[in-house]
Each structure stands twice: as C-alpha cells, then as structure tokens.
Amino acid sequence: MVAINTTSLRKEYGDVPVIRDLSFVVESGDIYGFLGPNGAGKTTVMRILTCLLKPTAGSATVAGESIANRDAVTEKIGYLPEEPPLYPELTGLEQLEFWAGFRGMDPEYADDRIELFLDRFDLTEHANKRISSYSKGMQQKVGLIQSILHEPEVLFLDEPTSGLDPNAVRTVQETFREFVSDGSTVFLSTHILPVVDTLADAVGVLHQGELITTGTPEELKNRVTSPEDQTLEDVFIEITEP
Numbered sequence: 386m387v388a389i390n391t392t393s394l395r396k397e398y399g400d401v402p403v404i405r406d407l408s409f410v411v412e413s414g415d416i417y418g419f420l421g422p423n424g425a426g427k428t429t430v431m432r433i434l435t436c437l438l439k440p441t442a443g444s445a446t447v448a449g450e451s452i453a454n455r456d457a458v459t460e461k462i463g464y465l466p467e468e469p470p471l472y473p474e475l476t477g478l479e480q481l482e483f484w485a486g487f488r489g490m491d492p493e494y495a496d497d498r499i500e501l502f503l504d505r506f507d508l509t510e511h512a513n514k515r516i517s518s519y520s521k522g523m524q525q526k527v528g529l530i531q532s533i534l535h536e537p538e539v540l541f542l543d544e545p546t547s548g549l550d551p552n553a554v555r556t557v558q559e560t561f562r563e564f565v566s567d568g569s570t571v572f573l574s575t576h577i578l579p580v581v582d583t584l585a586d587a588v589g590v591l592h593q594g595e596l597i598t599t600g601t602p603e604e605l606k607n608r609v610t611s612p613e614d615q616t617l618e619d620v621f622i623e624i625t626e627p
C-alpha cells in the first residue's frame with residue numbers, strides 16, 4: 386500500500402523553479418524522514434501535499450486521493466506546520482475540543498483521546514489555562530496533539546520536536562511509533578537527524594528542489610565514504626555539501 390505518490394512535481398515562484406521533477410513514493414505504515422538543507426523546498430512540498438499550495442506541474446496522491454481533490458485529501462490527513470495553528474485566547478482543552486468538533490469526532494471518544502494525550506504530554510494541570518500563557522514547548526505539544534487527535538491516515542509534521550525537552554521528545558517518538566503501528570503514515574521533516582535516525586523507516590534527502598538520495602537510514606549511512614562512526618549527520622553533510 387502506498388500513502389504518498391508524487392509524479393514529476395514541479396513548483397515555480399515567478400519563473401524560478403524551487404521543486405523540480407519530484408517523483409517519490411512513501412509506503413503506508415512508514416515513518417518517512419524528509420530531509421534537506423535550508424531552502425531545499427521541504428515546506429513547499431509539504432504545502433503541496435497538504436493542498437495548501439498548487440504545484441506548477443505534476444501530480445500526487447495522498448492516502449489514495451489526488452491532491453487536485455482538496456476536500457478528500459484534507460479529510461484524511463493531519464498537518465503540523467512549523468508554527469502550530471492555535472487560538473491563543475482559548476485554553477488548551479478548548480482548543481482541542483474545538484478541533485475535535487471541526488474534525489467531526491464523536492465527542493465522548495474525542496474527550497477520552499484529549500484526556501489521554503494531555504496526560505501523556507504533561508499538560509493536564511495546564512488544560513484550563515489560556516494558550517497565550519503557554520511556553521513555546523507547551524504550545525508545540527498542543528499543536529502535535531491536535532495534528533494526531535482525529536487519527537489521520539497520513540500525518541505531515543514540520544519540525545515536530547522543535548522546542549521540546551528530551552522527555553517530551555521521547556514521548557513524541559513513542560507516540561509516532563504507536564501511530565504507525567496500525568498502518569497510518571508519518572511524513573516527517575526535521576533538521577534533528579538523531580530523531581530521524583531513531584524513527585525513520587525510510588529517508589529522502591531533498592537538495593535544491595530535487596531528491597538526491599533515498600533509502601533506509603542504515604543504507605544511507607553505508608553509502609558515505611568514511612564508513613567508521615558514520616551518522617545520518619555525516620551522510621547529510623557529505624551529500625549536500627556545496
């Protein structure tokens with residue numbers, strides 16, 4: 386089963402190409418690490434796959450739906466952008482209840498899941514405080530819960546561990562593993578390579594709008610020229626160096 390399939394995707398701003406002829410597949414049930422230097426085009430690709438941006442050319446399916454069919458795709462995905470979309474004047478609990486309603490979740494089921502995630506991310510005692518009073522990490526946690534709450538088929542995450550302490554990073558990793566164990570898919574963009582190394586089943590490295598390498602983290606590490614002590618960071622630096 387395929388969760389994401391892109392065919393010759395291209396995006397130009399004016400006449401400047403930022404995504405060039407991008408074709409790749411993400412298998413269902415995988416955590417896919419989408420890497421690349423600043424400005425490589427990762428956010429642009431995520432915005433195209435989440436139907437927030439139209440490609441200049443090419444096509445893609447997400448959870449079996451064409452990205453030309455925005456409503457169908459939106460129904461099946463979750464998206465955590467770099468800045469979580471939250472209402473600062475709501476409490477954390479109100480924000481998540483609002484989101485559950487917006488996503489058409491059964492209220493009792495939603496309440497159970499909200500309670501579970503608030504507890505898991507150590508937010509229970511803050512649930513009735515306004516988001517405007519939350520730290521950056523706490524806001525990130527609410528954004529994360531919101532993206533996963535409605536059990537999307539494909540979850541897109543842009544720097545999900547940004548601002549999180551090591552305990553929270555561990556919790557996030559466990560949550561993603563649990564999430565994909567039932568066949569859902571995570572598309573994860575981050576510069577924090579140890580997280581990708583720990584979590585990803587497959588990795589793609591984007592450079593100047595083109596996918597320059599793909600494989601499992603182990604395969605990528607075996608490809609670097611100095612095989613001793615190589616990390617995903619070594620791989621990244623070697624293949625994206627000017």
Ligand SMILES: Nc1ncnc2c1ncn2[C@@H]1O[C@H](COP(=O)(O)OP(=O)(O)OP(=O)(O)O)[C@@H](O)[C@H]1O
Pocket residue numbers: 398403421422423424425426427428429430
């Ligand atoms: N609205 C826009 N108009 C013009 N150029 C844009 C626009 N949005 C992005 N770009 C350009 O597209 C390229 C890719 O940007 P994008 O944000 O997708 O990169 P990224 O890989 O997510 O980078 P980072 O790791 O820094 O977040 C960059 O050169 C950027 O300047």
